[in-house]
Amino acid sequence: MATRLATVTTWFDSADDATARLRAAGYLTDDATALTAYLAGALEKPLLVEGPAGVGKTELAKAVARAAGAELVRLQCYEGLDEARALYEWNYKKQLLRIQASGGGDSWSETHDDIFTEEFLLTRPLLSAIRRDEPTVLLIDEVDKTDVEVEGLLLEVLSDFQVTIPELGTISAICRPFVVLTSNASRELSEAVKRRCLFLHLDYPDAEREKAIVTSQVPGLDDKVAAQLVDVVVRLRELELQKAPSIAESVDWARTLIALQIGDLDEATVARTLGVVLKHASDQQRAIKELQLPR
Amino acid sequence: MSLLDTHIGFVEALRSAGLSVSLAEGLDAISALEKVTWHDRETVRAAYAATLVKRQPQRVTFDAVFDIYYPRLIGGGVAGEEAEPASDGPPDTGPELARFREALAEALAAGDQQALQDLAVEAVARFGAMPGRGPGLSSWSAYTSLQRVSPAELMDRLVQGLLASGLDDERAQRTAGRRIGDFTRLVEGDARRRIAEEKGPEHVVDVTVRPTIDRLDFTAARRSDLEEMRREIYPLARRLAARLTKEQHAQRRGPLDVRRTVRASIATGGVPLTTHHRPRRPHRTDLVVLCDVSGSVANFAQFTLMLVYALREAFSGVRAFTFVDDVVEVSDTFRPGADVVEVMESLSASISQAALWGRTNYGRALTRFAEEHADAIGPRSSLLVLGDGRSNYSDLALPVLADLAGRARHSWWLNPEHPRHWGTGDSAADQYGQVVPMVECRNLAQLGEFVHQIA
Numbered sequence: 001m002a003t004r005l006a007t008v009t010t011w012f013d014s015a016d017d018a019t020a021r022l023r024a025a026g027y028l029t030d031d032a033t034a035l036t037a038y039l040a041g042a043l044e045k046p047l048l049v050e051g052p053a054g055v056g057k058t059e060l061a062k063a064v065a066r067a068a069g070a071e072l073v074r075l076q077c078y079e080g081l082d083e084a085r086a087l088y089e090w091n092y093k094k095q096l097l098r099i100q101a102s103g104g105g106d107s108w109s110e111t112h113d114d115i116f117t118e119e120f121l122l123t124r125p126l127l128s129a130i131r132r133d134e135p136t137v138l139l140i141d142e143v144d145k146t147d148v149e150v151e152g153l154l155l156e157v158l159s160d161f162q163v164t165i166p167e168l169g170t171i172s173a174i175c176r177p178f179v180v181l182t183s184n185a186s187r188e189l190s191e192a193v194k195r196r197c198l199f200l201h202l203d204y205p206d207a208e209r210e211k212a213i214v215t216s217q218v219p220g221l222d223d224k225v226a227a228q229l230v231d232v233v234v235r236l237r238e239l240e241l242q243k244a245p246s247i248a249e250s251v252d253w254a255r256t257l258i259a260l261q262i263g264d265l266d267e268a269t270v271a272r273t274l275g276v277v278l279k280h281a282s283d284q285q286r287a288i289k290e291l292q293l294p295r
Numbered sequence: 296m297s298l299l300d301t302h303i304g305f306v307e308a309l310r311s312a313g314l315s316v317s318l319a320e321g322l323d324a325i326s327a328l329e330k331v332t333w334h335d336r337e338t339v340r341a342a343y344a345a346t347l348v349k350r351q352p353q354r355v356t357f358d359a360v361f362d363i364y365y366p367r368l369i370g371g372g373v374a375g376e377e378a379e380p381a382s383d384g385p386p387d388t389g390p391e392l393a394r395f396r397e398a399l400a401e402a403l404a405a406g407d408q409q410a411l412q413d414l415a416v417e418a419v420a421r422f423g424a425m426p427g428r429g430p431g432l433s434s435w436s437a438y439t440s441l442q443r444v445s446p447a448e449l450m451d452r453l454v455q456g457l458l459a460s461g462l463d464d465e466r467a468q469r470t471a472g473r474r475i476g477d478f479t480r481l482v483e484g485d486a487r488r489r490i491a492e493e494k495g496p497e498h499v500v501d502v503t504v505r506p507t508i509d510r511l512d513f514t515a516a517r518r519s520d521l522e523e524m525r526r527e528i529y530p531l532a533r534r535l536a537a538r539l540t541k542e543q544h545a546q547r548r549g550p551l552d553v554r555r556t557v558r559a560s561i562a563t564g565g566v567p568l569t570t571h572h573r574p575r576r577p578h579r580t581d582l583v584v585l586c587d588v589s590g591s592v593a594n595f596a597q598f599t600l601m602l603v604y605a606l607r608e609a610f611s612g613v614r615a616f617t618f619v620d621d622v623v624e625v626s627d628t629f630r631p632g633a634d635v636v637e638v639m640e641s642l643s644a645s646i647s648q649a650a651l652w653g654r655t656n657y658g659r660a661l662t663r664f665a666e667e668h669a670d671a672i673g674p675r676s677s678l679l680v681l682g683d684g685r686s687n688y689s690d691l692a693l694p695v696l697a698d699l700a701g702r703a704r705h706s707w708w709l710n711p712e713h714p715r716h717w718g719t720g721d722s723a724a725d726q727y728g729q730v731v732p733m734v735e736c737r738n739l740a741q742l743g744e745f746v747h748q749i750a
Contacts, residue, residue, distance in 0.1 A: 015331065015338065032341040035331065039345055042330045043323070050351060079541065147541075185351070185530075186537040194349040195317055198327075201351045235466075240636055242529055286636065 009135045011041025011068050011178055018067075027056070027063030028213050036200045037064060046158045046179035048143075048194065051202035053184055054246030060202070061139040061180035070135035070178065075125035077146040083153055087163060089122045116167035126157050129177045136177040143193075144183040151193050158196045205247065207234050213247055218254040228265040229253060232291070236277065239290050245277040253277050267293050305364040308500040309347060312356050313507070316347050339365060352507040359487075363496045366488045368416070391421065392443065400449050403474050404456040411474075415481035418444050423486055434493065437486035444482075446475050476519075509739040513595040513711050521594060525639075527739055528598065532605030535747050539609055549575035579611035580749060581675050583703070585664060587682030588617040588646045589655040595711040596681045597642055598739070602746055603679075604629040604638075609750035614671050617642070618660035619650035622667065655685060657723065658692035665695050672699055677749065678706040680731065684717070684724040691723050697730045709736040709745065 012018040018041075019034040029037070037060070040047035049057045065072040075086060095115040102111065123131065129138040140154070157163060161173035181197060183189060205213065211230045215221055229250065237244045245253075253276045262269055271293040278284045287293070306321050324346040331342050340361055348357045395417065402410040423440030450471055457467035491499040508523050509531075516524065555571035584603060586596035600615055607613055607629075614626045628641045672678060678699060700706040708731045710717065710724055717724035717733070724733060736742050 031337065032344070035338060035341045036345040039327050039330060039342060043326055045323070048349070079544070186534055187541075188350075191315070195319055197349075198323075198345045199349045200345060201354065238469075240525060 009041075009068070009070075009175060011064070011135075012038040014038060021067040022063050025063045025066035026216065027059060027067075028209060028216065029060075030205065030209060033060070033200060033202065036198055040180075040198050041178055043198070044176050046181060046197045047200060048181045048183065048189070048197035049200050049202055050183045050185050052204070052244070052246055054248035055202045055204060056247055057182040057202055058139065058141055061137055061182070064178055064180065065137040068135055068137070068178070070137050071132070072137045072139060073125050073129040073132070073177070074139045074141060077140065077142050077144075077150070079145055079147065081146050081150055085124055086126050086150065086153060087124050088127045088165060089124065090116070091120045091122050095120050118168075121165075121168070126154075127163050127171070129179075130157065130161060130163055130171060130173045132177070133174045135175060138177040138179045140179065140181045142184065143181045144185060144187045144189060148190065151190050155192055155196070158193065204237060204244070207231070210234075210247060210250060214250050214254050217251045218258060220258060221254050222263060225257060225263065225265050226254065229257070232265065232270055233277065235291065236287055239286055241278065241283045241286060242280045243278075243283065249277045267291070301364060304496065305343075305360065306347070308360050308364065308497065309357065312360055312500060313510070314348065314353050314356065320347055320349075336365060336367065352509055356507055359484075360500055362484055363487060363491045363499050366491065367412075369492065395421065396444065396449065399444065399446065399478070400452055403446070403449060403453050403471075403478065406474060411478050412481055415478060415485045418482050419485045419489055423482075423489075435486050435489035437483040440486070441479060441482055446478050450475060506738075509743075511739075512737045513598065514591070514737070516594065524598060524739060525601075528601045529605060531739060531743050532602055535602075535606055535743060535750070536609065538747060539606075539750055543575075549573040579609065580677050580705075581673070582610045582613045582679060582749075583671050583676050584613065584615045584679045584681065585622075585660075586615070586617055586680070587619070587655060587657075587660075588642070588649060589619045591655075591685065592681070592683050592711055593643075593646065595709075595736075597639060599681050599709065599736075599742060599746075600625075600629070600642070601638070602742060606746060606750060616664060616668065616671075617645050617649045618664070619646065620654060620656035620659050621649055621651045622660055622664045623648045624668065654687050656689045657682070657684065657686040657727075658690040658695075661692045661695045661699070665699060672703050674702070674704060676703055678703040678731075679749075680706070680708045680727075681711075682708075683710055683712050683722065684708070684727050684733075685720070685722050688721050691726055693726060693730055696727065700731050705749070706731045707745075707749070708733045709742075710734065711737055713737065 012021065015031070015035040015038045018038040019029055019031070022029050022034065022037065036047065039045075049060060051057055062072060064070070098115050098120070099111060102114075106114070125138070129136050143151075143154075158179065161176050162170050164170045181193075204210070207230050210233070211226050214230065215223070215226050233245050233250050233253075253273065256273055256276050257265065257269075260273070270291070271288060274284050274287060274293075278287055302321075302325065306316050306324075309316050324343055327342045327346050328339065331338050333339065340358075343361065344354065344357060348354055395414070398410075399414050399418075402414055418440045419435060419437065421440075422443040423436050425434045425436055425439060453471040453474065454467045457470055458464065462470065487499055508520065508527060511520055511524075513524075549572050552571045552573045556567050556569075559569055559571060560567040582603065584600060586600065588596050596617070603610070603613055603615075613629070614624065615629070616622050616624050623645055625642060625645050628638055628645070680696075708724075708727055710733055712722070712724070712735075714735050716722065717728070727733065734745060736745055
């Protein structure tokens, strides 16, 4: 296999550049997020994004891909994810066919050399991200859902951007991907993984930015309604709820209001559409009580 | 101090404050700082945070240490030095104070962060100075300046202003409280900066940095800390539940299922290539919680109850009793999906029922429990006693507890005090500890570990 020189991609020129280009890609960042995204590109380190559900962790990876014109390769993690579904697998059915087709005329070593080649390799997200020779964003989503063994698997990929396949040797990244790992912190990740990553905690945005996000995501939303909506959401977050509403829920709410053609978010409307933002019965009762909404 | 010295000192201080910063991460921070511009302090902070802080609860500690090592300004700042000669005489005088409070009230009403920050610096510079103290004592005090300025007295005026601007009463109160709290924190931060300048940052870090919320003692928690802890309960319960299901799945393989194994072996000519197992029957504990809700340990008992109930799927049944010197059952308070705040309120209401004379009496409470609710404890249940074992020198009823513990499958005693205080004063922790294994449980981290272990 001919070795190609590693090409260097510049993801962002500076933090300001990151802000501007992510904004152009439809993702409004704050300063810390933009700076960390810029650093992740500049230092070529994976970026571990943590935060409550629905604050735009996955969206950040997508926005980076859009902003840099790169392709997104996504590995969705779940319990029981293993090497065969994360890294690579040998296509043993095809190998079997190959052996049968050769009719047993070849010696063992010839057959062996034959069936462990690229032709019989099924690449999975981690390997395909590394082998791509164009800019790639690798999104490893909900990494806290995996078993601890998978983290071990990630270590080689995250620190050296290479994968070792015993039969083929080590495959190094031609063009280092921009790696984003997201986590809901349902489990503490191992120190080894954290050490290799830059860390970013995404939290609920301040009222001003949230309003900007909602208006940019939901075109056609009245400015006054957007302000009212964000105001209510901020107040809801101050209550002690089992699940505080996130940005995704604000956006859903805005879409609901558009669909219902509501031009003014008064208390009765809030009470009627509360189910869009609060998904627990006890949370809804609490909100009705604290915000003094009509039942 | 050179830039590198500051960096090394900063990393050392973070380590001593409990963050595990490795050498590699320190190097990452340096290479990150090479890539950013230095004209904005927040940029430097964000670059450090991205490379060194890998756990969100540690962020508070990080910010405090950062402010000490990379202060916002030195001394009174450039503006301060220019302004000072303008006012003749001592800076701390009555008219000056009145003028200052006027400026503060305006800034608070406007919610102007920059102005408040400048005023905090001025407050410490003017009213917090304690010149002429002996060597080794700091000459700046946040306490003195806050006493002089007393921002809390501006509360009413601020609320009025906010009401006039169209907020409703409750929100005006809350906004005003938050702004004044923020200003107090700014003053405290600025006093720390002054002291750090005078005595070296290492000293200040040792003294002022508080532990993260999950390591903070229940008994040492302030009001605001308690609220923060309450918010941590559900996330903690979720994390524990996720861990529990994962562990149960990991040990799902039960005993060998002979029938299925033999059946499967027919396909491979009678050789049992793959073995089949019966699913393991999950073991669930029946939990009886008996908790002391007297003033000294009430918070601890509440948190433990909340956590146990948030995890109720992991137990087959939970019954909870609270006591001071009498026992009352509170199991009904915890409906599934009940509201945290309401539960807390009805729990505090139950305290008055649990007290006959209001002085903690473990012996009496245990006897009453054995008399009235003896049916709660069976061979399948586990007994959990929560309390500090401080029984006002009364009869301990050790045989009663021994009998209860003997009937239960397991029993534990959770004590929110440090083991070095067990058995001091009126604490009967040592005596009770001989009957029931006593476990130290001082903060959320220890509590989480314990509940995970018994579930």
